[in-house]
Amino acid sequence: MTGKAKLSFPHPPARPDQVPDFSALAIPEAGALDVPPYEITAPESRPYANGLVRVLDDAGAAVGPWADYIADIPEEELLEGLRDMMRVRAIDKRLMTAQRQGKTSFYMQCTGEEAIGCGFQRALSQGDMNFPTYRQQSLLVAAGYPLEKLMGQIFSNDLDPAEGRQLPILHSARDYGYFTVSGNLGTQYIQAVGWAMANALSDNGQIAVGWIGDGATASNDFHSALLCASSYQPPVVLNIVNNQWAISTYTGVAAGRARTYAARARGYGVPALRVDGNDYLAVRAVARWAVTRAREGFGPTAIEWFTYRVAAHSSSDDPTAYRPKDEAERWPLGDPIARLKAHLIGRGAWSDERHAQAEAEIRDEVVSVQKRVEAHGTLLDPRPVPARTIFDGVYAEMPPHLARQAREAEV
Ligand SMILES: Cc1ncc(C[n+]2csc(CCOP(=O)(O)OP(=O)(O)O)c2C)c(N)n1
Numbered sequence: 001m002t003g004k005a006k007l008s009f010p011h012p013p014a015r016p017d018q019v020p021d022f023s024a025l026a027i028p029e030a031g032a033l034d035v036p037p038y039e040i041t042a043p044e045s046r047p048y049a050n051g052l053v054r055v056l057d058d059a060g061a062a063v064g065p066w067a068d069y070i071a072d073i074p075e076e077e078l079l080e081g082l083r084d085m086m087r088v089r090a091i092d093k094r095l096m097t098a099q100r101q102g103k104t105s106f107y108m109q110c111t112g113e114e115a116i117g118c119g120f121q122r123a124l125s126q127g128d129m130n131f132p133t134y135r136q137q138s139l140l141v142a143a144g145y146p147l148e149k150l151m152g153q154i155f156s157n158d159l160d161p162a163e164g165r166q167l168p169i170l171h172s173a174r175d176y177g178y179f180t181v182s183g184n185l186g187t188q189y190i191q192a193v194g195w196a197m198a199n200a201l202s203d204n205g206q207i208a209v210g211w212i213g214d215g216a217t218a219s220n221d222f223h224s225a226l227l228c229a230s231s232y233q234p235p236v237v238l239n240i241v242n243n244q245w246a247i248s249t250y251t252g253v254a255a256g257r258a259r260t261y262a263a264r265a266r267g268y269g270v271p272a273l274r275v276d277g278n279d280y281l282a283v284r285a286v287a288r289w290a291v292t293r294a295r296e297g298f299g300p301t302a303i304e305w306f307t308y309r310v311a312a313h314s315s316s317d318d319p320t321a322y323r324p325k326d327e328a329e330r331w332p333l334g335d336p337i338a339r340l341k342a343h344l345i346g347r348g349a350w351s352d353e354r355h356a357q358a359e360a361e362i363r364d365e366v367v368s369v370q371k372r373v374e375a376h377g378t379l380l381d382p383r384p385v386p387a388r389t390i391f392d393g394v395y396a397e398m399p400p401h402l403a404r405q406a407r408e409a410e411v
Contacts, residue, residue, distance in 0.1 A: 010252035016320055020330040027332050030054035030279075031064020038293045042230075042266045048273040049262035052306060055281035060342035066285040073284065075349045081122060081280055082344060084142045085114040085337045086359060090366045091141065092311070095154050098370070099168075099315040103378035104154050106168045110135045112278070112310030112328065115336035116241060118142040119283030120209070123291040124177060127206040131179045131192035134169045135241065136211055143176040147369040156384070157377035163385045165393075186212060186219030189238065193228045196236035196294075207235040207294040215246020217261055218254040226268035226302065233299035237290045238265065240302065241277065243309035248322040265302030277307030278333040280340040306333065 013021035033053050036045065055067050092109040099107040110117070117138025124130070130139050140150060152159025154168045162172055172180035179195075182188060192210030199206045212222060217240060229236055240261045244251045258264045262272035273290075276282045283305070290301040308331040312319050344350035377383030391398060391406040398406075 010250060010255075012250035012252070012323065014324050014327065016322065016324055018324055020324045020327040022330060022332050025332060028052050028054065030057040030276075031067065033064070033066070035065045035069045035285075035289065036271075038289075038296060038298045040271050042269045042271050045266055045271040045273065046263075048271075049266045049304075050259055050274070052274050052276055053282050053286055054276040054279055055285060056276075056279045056339050056343055060339065060346045062281050062343060066282060070281065070285045070288060075344075075347065077122065078280070078284075078340070078344060079349065081118055081142075081284070082337070082340050082350070083358060083362065084118040084138070085280070085340065086362050087366065088114045088118065088138045088141045089337065090359075090362050091137070091147070091150070094366055094370055095151070096311075096315060098154070098374075098378070101380070103374065103380050104156075104168050105379060107154065107315045108134050108169045108313070109311035110138055112331070112335065113241060113243060113305075113307050114138050115280040115283050115340070116239075116277045116305045116307065119280050120239070120287040122284060123287035124209070125206075127177070127204065128209065128291075129177050129179055129192075129195055129206070130209045130211065131188035131195070132171075132181055132211045133185075133188070133213055133216070133241075134181055134183075135213065135243075136178075137169070137171070140171060140173060140176060140178055143173075143178070145173055145176045145178070147366070148373055149173070151370055151373040152376065155373060155376070155378045157373070158383065158385055159373055159376050160385070163389050163392075165390070185216040186221035188212075188221075189216075189219075189225040190221045190228065192238070193225045193232075193234060193236050193300075196234035196300075197228075197232055200232075200234045205295065207237065207291060210236060210238045212238075212240055213246060214240065214242040214244070214251045214261060215249060215254050217264070223268075226265055226270055229300035229302075230269040235294035235297070236300045237287075237294055238270065238300060238302040240265070240304045241307065242304050243277075243307050245309045245313070245319075245323070247313045247317060248319075260304055262302060262304035265304075270300050270302045272302040272304070274304040274306060276333055277305035278331075278336040278339060280336055281343070308333070310335075 055062050057063050095107050117136045121139045121142035156164035170181040189210045189212045192208045196208035260274050262274040265272040275286045310328040391402050
C-alpha cells in the first residue's frame with residue numbers, strides 16, 4: 001500500500017464544550033537557563049529559542065542566573081512595575097465597560113499580557129521607538145503617557161491627539177516612543193527594522209523595538225523584517241507576543257509545524273529566546289539583555305513572549321464561541337500581577353493590605369481621569385472635533401482638490 005496525499009488542519013486542544021487542556025505544553029523549571037553572552041549567534045541560541053526563560057518559581061521566589069542579572073534593580077522599581085500593571089488592568093476594565101455603555105465604539109483589552117509591555121518599557125530610554133500593535137497599551141502606561149490623552153483617543157474627543165481620525169486603541173505618541181499604530185497587521189514589524197537601520201546610520205545610540213502577535217507572524221512583513229534584520233544587523237529587538245489566539249484562530253495555524261516562534265526567527269539567523277511572558281522579572285531581565293545587545297552593536301534579537309490572551313479579542317468578539325470558558329484560569333503560567341505580587345510579598349516589600357489599598361487608589365485615579373475626559377465628549381454626548389479637520393494632514397500642504405472638497409462640504 002502506498003500513502004495518500006491529504007490535508008491536515010491544526011486544531012486547538014479544546015473547544016467550548018471541552019475541558020481546557022494545556023498538557024501538551026512543556027513548562028521548564030524557573031532558573032534553568034543561563035544568561036548567554038551578548039555576542040551569542042543564532043545557532044548558539046537554540047536552547048533559548050526552544051526553551052523558556054523563567055525567573056519566578058511557583059512559590060514566587062526569583063531564581064537562577066537571570067535573577068542575578070537583574071539583582072541590582074531596586075525594589076522600588078519593581079513596586080512601580082506592579083503598579084503599572086495594575087493601572088493597565090484598571091484602565092482596560094473601565095474602558096471596556098465604557099464601550100458596553102455605548103460611550104465609545106470599540107475597545108481592546110490586554111488582560112494577562114500586562115507584564116510584557118510594562119516590563120519591557122523599563123528597559124528602554126528616551127528616544128528609543130516602539131512599533132506596537134493595538135495590544136501594547138502597557139508600554140504607554142509604563143512610559144508615563146498622560147491618561148487624559150490615552151482616554152481621549154478612546155472617546156475621539158478634543159483630548160484625542162489623533163483628532164478623532166483613528167479607531168479607538170490605535171494610539172500614536174511619538175514623544176513616548178510609541179509609533180502610530182496601524183490597523184493593517186504586521187506592517188510595523190518591517191518599519192521597526194527600517195527605523196533601526198536609520199538609527200545605526202545616524203549613530204544616535206537609539207534602538208527600535210518591533211511588536212507582533214502570533215497570528216500576524218503569518219504576514220509577509222514578519223518574514224521581510226527578520227530577513228532585513230539578519231542581513232543588516234541594525235539595533236532592533238523583534239518581539240513576538242504569543243498569546244495562543246488570533247481572534248478565533250488557534251496559534252497552531254500561524255505556527256505551522258515549527259516548534260516555537262523563536263525557533264522560526266533563529267532560522268533567519270537572528271538569535272532568539274522564548275520567555276515566560278507572565279513573569280515580570282523574566283520580562284525585565286530579557287528586555288534589558290536584548291536592549292543592551294542592540295545598543296552595544298551586537299545586532300538584532302527576536303523574543304517570543306509566551307502568554308495567554310485572557311480577555312476577548314476585542315469588544316466585538318465573544319471567545320466562548322471558540323474556546324472553553326475557563327481556559328484562562330487553567331493557563332499554567334498564571335497571572336502576571338498575582339505572580340509579581342506574590343514575589344514582592346515574599347521579599348517583605350509588599351502585603352495583601354497594601355495591594356488592596358493600591359488597587360483602590362489606582363481605581364480612584366483612573367475613574368477621576370475618566371470623568372474629566374468624558375466631560376469632553378463621548379459617543380453618548382458627542383462633541384466631535386470640527387469636521388473640517390478631516391481634510392488636514394492628508395498631505396503636508398492641502399492640494400486644491402481637497403480645498404475644493406472642504407468648501408463643497410461647507411465645514
Ligand atoms: C493585514 C490584516 N489582515 C487581517 C486583519 C484582521 N485582524 C485584526 S486582528 C487579527 C488577529 C491578530 O492576531 P494576533 O497577531 O495573534 O494578535 P492578538 O490580537 O492575539 O494580539 C486579524 C486577523 C488585519 N487587521 N490586518
